[in-house]
Amino acid sequence: MLEAKNNDQLPEIPPKRYFTIGEVGELCAVKPHVLRYWEAEFPQLKPVKRRGNRRYYQRGDIILIRQIKGLLYEQGYTIGGARLKMNDKSEPEVPSKTSAVDLSAVIADLESVIASM
Numbered sequence: 001m002l003e004a005k006n007n008d009q010l011p012e013i014p015p016k017r018y019f020t021i022g023e024v025g026e027l028c029a030v031k032p033h034v035l036r037y038w039e040a041e042f043p044q045l046k047p048v049k050r051r052g053n054r055r056y057y058q059r060g061d062i063i064l065i066r067q068i069k070g071l072l073y074e075q076g077y078t079i080g081g082a083r084l085k086m087n088d089k090s091e092p093e094v095p096s097k098t099s100a101v102d103l104s105a106v107i108a109d110l111e112s113v114i115a116s117m
Contacts, residue, residue: 042082
């Protein structure tokens with residue numbers, strides 16, 4: 001899944017391995033309490049937790065957060081709708097020429113059945 005449109009306006013992700021919740025909040029323009037809430041709502045978002053239950057996010061987590069933010073804030077999805085969209089691994093297929101030809105043959109068959117009634 002590609003990053004959302006306004007993510008071009010967000011700062012570039014620095015070449016680090018781990019980021020604190022405050023750093024991620026600045027990189028994604030989202031407050032830390034929102035990030036903690038999203039962790040509960042989106043099973044894909046699982047930052048590493050170290051001593052003291054501190055969260056450390058990786059680059060993939062930041063990209064995922066930006067995708068979630070785009071779905072919620074830009075595309076208008078609800079939390080449940082965004083969760084379903086994030087869980088949907090398959091992209092819709094573009095019909096090939098053969099399936100379009102097959103479809104036109106089915107339509108022609110149906111029209112001939114209707115005409116014979």
